[in-house]
Amino acid sequence: MASQNSGQGANDHLIISSDPKHPANLIPQLCRKFWTLGWVTGTGGGTSIRENDLVYLAPSGVQKELMEPEDIYVLELSKQVDPKQRVYLRSPPNLKPSQCTPLFIAAFTKRNAGCCIHTHSQWAVLVTLLLESAPSNTNLFEINNIEQIKGFGKGYQKLGNLGYHDTLRIPVIENTPHEEDLTESLEEAMDKYPDTYAVLVRRHGVYVWGETVHKAKTQCESLDYLFQLAVEMKKLGISWLSDIQ
Amino acid sequence: MASQNSGQGANDHLIISSDPKHPANLIPQLCRKFWTLGWVTGTGGGTSIRENDLVYLAPSGVQKELMEPEDIYVLELSKQVDPKQRVYLRSPPNLKPSQCTPLFIAAFTKRNAGCCIHTHSQWAVLVTLLLESAPSNTNLFEINNIEQIKGFGKGYQKLGNLGYHDTLRIPVIENTPHEEDLTESLEEAMDKYPDTYAVLVRRHGVYVWGETVHKAKTQCESLDYLFQLAVEMKKLGISWLSDIQ
Amino acid sequence: MASQNSGQGANDHLIISSDPKHPANLIPQLCRKFWTLGWVTGTGGGTSIRENDLVYLAPSGVQKELMEPEDIYVLELSKQVDPKQRVYLRSPPNLKPSQCTPLFIAAFTKRNAGCCIHTHSQWAVLVTLLLESAPSNTNLFEINNIEQIKGFGKGYQKLGNLGYHDTLRIPVIENTPHEEDLTESLEEAMDKYPDTYAVLVRRHGVYVWGETVHKAKTQCESLDYLFQLAVEMKKLGISWLSDIQ
Amino acid sequence: MASQNSGQGANDHLIISSDPKHPANLIPQLCRKFWTLGWVTGTGGGTSIRENDLVYLAPSGVQKELMEPEDIYVLELSKQVDPKQRVYLRSPPNLKPSQCTPLFIAAFTKRNAGCCIHTHSQWAVLVTLLLESAPSNTNLFEINNIEQIKGFGKGYQKLGNLGYHDTLRIPVIENTPHEEDLTESLEEAMDKYPDTYAVLVRRHGVYVWGETVHKAKTQCESLDYLFQLAVEMKKLGISWLSDIQ
Numbered sequence: 001m002a003s004q005n006s007g008q009g010a011n012d013h014l015i016i017s018s019d020p021k022h023p024a025n026l027i028p029q030l031c032r033k034f035w036t037l038g039w040v041t042g043t044g045g046g047t048s049i050r051e052n053d054l055v056y057l058a059p060s061g062v063q064k065e066l067m068e069p070e071d072i073y074v075l076e077l078s079k080q081v082d083p084k085q086r087v088y089l090r091s092p093p094n095l096k097p098s099q100c101t102p103l104f105i106a107a108f109t110k111r112n113a114g115c116c117i118h119t120h121s122q123w124a125v126l127v128t129l130l131l132e133s134a135p136s137n138t139n140l141f142e143i144n145n146i147e148q149i150k151g152f153g154k155g156y157q158k159l160g161n162l163g164y165h166d167t168l169r170i171p172v173i174e175n176t177p178h179e180e181d182l183t184e185s186l187e188e189a190m191d192k193y194p195d196t197y198a199v200l201v202r203r204h205g206v207y208v209w210g211e212t213v214h215k216a217k218t219q220c221e222s223l224d225y226l227f228q229l230a231v232e233m234k235k236l237g238i239s240w241l242s243d244i245q
Numbered sequence: 246m247a248s249q250n251s252g253q254g255a256n257d258h259l260i261i262s263s264d265p266k267h268p269a270n271l272i273p274q275l276c277r278k279f280w281t282l283g284w285v286t287g288t289g290g291g292t293s294i295r296e297n298d299l300v301y302l303a304p305s306g307v308q309k310e311l312m313e314p315e316d317i318y319v320l321e322l323s324k325q326v327d328p329k330q331r332v333y334l335r336s337p338p339n340l341k342p343s344q345c346t347p348l349f350i351a352a353f354t355k356r357n358a359g360c361c362i363h364t365h366s367q368w369a370v371l372v373t374l375l376l377e378s379a380p381s382n383t384n385l386f387e388i389n390n391i392e393q394i395k396g397f398g399k400g401y402q403k404l405g406n407l408g409y410h411d412t413l414r415i416p417v418i419e420n421t422p423h424e425e426d427l428t429e430s431l432e433e434a435m436d437k438y439p440d441t442y443a444v445l446v447r448r449h450g451v452y453v454w455g456e457t458v459h460k461a462k463t464q465c466e467s468l469d470y471l472f473q474l475a476v477e478m479k480k481l482g483i484s485w486l487s488d489i490q
Numbered sequence: 491m492a493s494q495n496s497g498q499g500a501n502d503h504l505i506i507s508s509d510p511k512h513p514a515n516l517i518p519q520l521c522r523k524f525w526t527l528g529w530v531t532g533t534g535g536g537t538s539i540r541e542n543d544l545v546y547l548a549p550s551g552v553q554k555e556l557m558e559p560e561d562i563y564v565l566e567l568s569k570q571v572d573p574k575q576r577v578y579l580r581s582p583p584n585l586k587p588s589q590c591t592p593l594f595i596a597a598f599t600k601r602n603a604g605c606c607i608h609t610h611s612q613w614a615v616l617v618t619l620l621l622e623s624a625p626s627n628t629n630l631f632e633i634n635n636i637e638q639i640k641g642f643g644k645g646y647q648k649l650g651n652l653g654y655h656d657t658l659r660i661p662v663i664e665n666t667p668h669e670e671d672l673t674e675s676l677e678e679a680m681d682k683y684p685d686t687y688a689v690l691v692r693r694h695g696v697y698v699w700g701e702t703v704h705k706a707k708t709q710c711e712s713l714d715y716l717f718q719l720a721v722e723m724k725k726l727g728i729s730w731l732s733d734i735q
Numbered sequence: 736m737a738s739q740n741s742g743q744g745a746n747d748h749l750i751i752s753s754d755p756k757h758p759a760n761l762i763p764q765l766c767r768k769f770w771t772l773g774w775v776t777g778t779g780g781g782t783s784i785r786e787n788d789l790v791y792l793a794p795s796g797v798q799k800e801l802m803e804p805e806d807i808y809v810l811e812l813s814k815q816v817d818p819k820q821r822v823y824l825r826s827p828p829n830l831k832p833s834q835c836t837p838l839f840i841a842a843f844t845k846r847n848a849g850c851c852i853h854t855h856s857q858w859a860v861l862v863t864l865l866l867e868s869a870p871s872n873t874n875l876f877e878i879n880n881i882e883q884i885k886g887f888g889k890g891y892q893k894l895g896n897l898g899y900h901d902t903l904r905i906p907v908i909e910n911t912p913h914e915e916d917l918t919e920s921l922e923e924a925m926d927k928y929p930d931t932y933a934v935l936v937r938r939h940g941v942y943v944w945g946e947t948v949h950k951a952k953t954q955c956e957s958l959d960y961l962f963q964l965a966v967e968m969k970k971l972g973i974s975w976l977s978d979i980q
Contacts, residue, residue, distance in 0.1 A: 042396040042467030063463060120393055122474050129483050147910060147939035148855055151777040164912045164938075175392060177409045203409075203489075204392035218798060222777035229857050234481065236969065238864050244938075287641040287712035308708060365638055367719050374728050420637060422654045448654075448734075449637035479726065532886040532957035553953060610883055612964050619973050665882060667899045693899075693979075694882035724971065
């Protein structure tokens with residue numbers, strides 16, 4: 001478990017800013033929005049923003065629509081040698097760090113992401129359940145020929161976005177009892193699908209990232225849109241892949 | 246029926262506070278949120294907070310999204326000897342106490358809860374309807390291997406939360422024409438399932454509680470999420486229990 | 491068609507008040523809420539409040555979430571001798587009176603209602619469509635043994651509300667090309683079902699009223715809840731009537 | 736691609752106004768509303784207003800609920816000779832013009848529209864998917880005998896609105912990899928269905944216009960209502976056309 005080593009109140013200057021775009025202001029603002037979307041119900045889900053070497057994190061177990069800047073954790077990315085021994089530059093008193101932290105860090109270090117969002121969206125969970133009971137590859141969500149697919153970048157260090165006819169592929173990893181234990185399989189999925197901006201977690205939700213807050217958030221919205229559409233398509237007997245060219 | 250013994254305007258100091266976290270301010274704030282979630286439509290549902298020996302209650306028959314602190318009832322828990330003869334420390338003029346009162350009191354006295362929420366959520370009602378027409382045990386909602394289950398405590402006076410593989414079990418009691426008459430079967434369900442934080446009421450809704458407002462609310466959100474997911478799973482032919490370990 | 495006889499700007503004092511509960515303030519406030527509920531999409535639906543002999547009406551063809559007090563029509567109920575020759579005490583410049591006006595007036599005169607709400611809720615429309623394709627009585631929506639039914643009064647000039655085991659019955663009338671032409675069949679439905687507080691209009695929506703704004707609104711919410719529940723029950727193969735006693 | 740020829744900051748007076756109904760204020764306000772309706776998720780969709788010869792446009796790739804007047808493009812309609820060489824009177828720094836621009840211009844020039852809205856509404860997409868798998872005409876959405884149909888004008892340069900028994904017909908065009916390439920088939924659909932106020936784009940969304948902002952918006956709302964209703968009708972086995980007269 002991560003420790004809250006910092007003295008309480010230490011380094012509060014890291015989370016106090018009058019700029020609404022400062023990560024410590026932006027995370028609560030995003031979380032309020034995500035709560036209304038049903039993405040972070042009942043303290044589920046989370047959000048993290050990286051600015052250069054500093055990582056800002058929503059804490060564990062809080063009501064996301066009521067978060068305030070003073071609830072934010074801060075750590076230095078380059079100093080995180082041992083994931084079991086995370087040292088926080090700034091820790092909010094009386095809170096616990098999120099178990100999602102190593103997963104967010106994976107997106108920052110392996111994909112140079114600037115923001116990572118974790119939702120418990122029911123549409124994401126339903127897609128993983130539908131894949132689970134599918135006859136063939138159950139570890140990959142695939143959809144094509146839907147305009148909203150163009151909301152995704154082509155991949156890590158590639159320019160431009162997916163095209164209408166491209167197939168969007170999101171890998172699915174199996175859930176584990178402890179969220180931190182997802183880290184290894186999440187990193188494996190990143191290695192196997194180097195261009196993906198998201199990984200679904202079976203019966204759990206989804207991790208979505210992007211080079212910037214803007215990209216992470218809009219990709220997360222587009223993906224949730226596609227998950228919802230996919231569930232409705234299934235109800236109506238329409239397949240997710242088509243051979244339109 | 247409970248009586249409004251207090252002189253009108255008596256003990257108004259109990260519900261006047263500039264602290265947004267005072268129960269008399271918090272209940273209207275929660276009810277506004279619950280109204281947008283569809284939990285307290287058309288004056289249905291209710292919420293109560295206990296602080297030490299004082300119990301704060303939303304009244305009967307009000308538009309929940311328009312509630313104000315002056316609409317709140319207050320009673321002393323230790324003085325409620327005869328449930329048919331409830332004495333209120335503070336009663337709002339021109340309102341009636343909620344029929345949910347003895348059910349809230351059961352959560353406070355039998356489970357030491359700090360907050361109890363009653364919703365008419367359609368997802369809760371649909372789950373009880375689906376169970377009613379099920380071939381086997383129709384008085385127990387069971388679901389496992391869904392991450393959101395971790396949003397529930399292990400049970401009364403136990404530390405920690407349920408794990409991913411644990412099965413969440415919510416008992417269902419039959420509805421009665423008068424809500425007060427649910428008290429006995431609710432207490433029986435609490436005795437039979439001592440670790441549950443919620444009881445479903447067939448064709449009616451759900452009661453959810455917690456040691457604190459935070460826990461009651463987030464458990465209620467997580468449960469509603471699971472009820473909605475369960476209805477969607479049923480539509481898609483996916484079973485609520487699986488043997489993943 | 492109703493005429494806008496009043497000079498423009500005449501009798502503006504009827505719709506100017508600093509009291510948020512004045513009908514001219516309340517109608518826009520209600521309409522904003524109804525818009526978010528999907529009840530008055532695309533200028534559909536409407537709302538009217540009666541205070542003693544004065545009737546306040548939302549106009550035709552406006553964006554309901556943008557309505558202002560100055561958009562409100564006012565007429566004197568006792569002076570409406572010929573429904574084809576309605577005289578308005580106050581008419582907003584550049585607007586047209588709602589075609590719902592004679593239907594609202596029927597609720598006021600035949601049922602002494604204080605408020606009448608007309609929605610285009612999709613749940614209401616779907617219920618009328620499901621009844622249309624039902625084998626037996628297609629002109630009556632019936633549901634029982636659902637707690638939310640207790641949100642309805644027993645009927646015109648009767649005390650108290652429906653009980654849990656009572657069957658809520660809402661008559662359905664056929665739609666007509668011109669909304670005003672619904673008046674006769676609406677009045678017939680009121681005569682045939684003297685205790686109803688609502689009439690469904692096939693492929694169109696619902697009219698709901700009550701002795702007060704509070705009752706009309708909360709009955710409309712409860713009914714919409716029941717319509718939505720009924721559609722979901724149909725999808726899940728659960729019947730609307732059961733013989734639980 | 737359209738070019739951003741104007742010097743940055745040039746002609747900012749075109750988008751600065753204290754009037755909330757100025758197009759540069761109205762577009763962000765509309766987009767915020769559309770975001771909550773799920774019409775412009777993840778930077779999808781767009782909106783444009785024409786006032787006389789000036790066209791105001793939301794830019795490409797922005798979070799629609801966060802748009803500000805300074806993000807608005809302005810161009811002169813009469814000066815748009817070559818659609819490949821669009822010249823903007825005013826261009827926001829660091830943004831790109833929307834690929835929807837030639838489609839909006841088609842509505843302005845061929846139909847004299849005052850406003851055009853493009854949504855990625857899932858209901859629109861699902862309707863095009865349902866039509867795609869239908870046995871007969873898959874390029875036309877048709878529905879009749881639903882009251883909300885009266886929310887549409889009879890057609891270009893015609894007075895009055897559709898009646899209850901009239902059939903609303905919305906043509907469907909096939910999607911293309913580049914949104915600009917839809918222009919030709921959109922214009923063809925306008926020619927083939929001269930009275931339509933909307934064109935569906937398969938697996939993509941819908942374009943809706945009107946003589947004024949009011950008409951475009953309320954027609955877009957009514958259409959989205961009908962698309963959602965149509966999807967629910969399909970789930971319940973109810974056909975979109977009926978022979979009620």
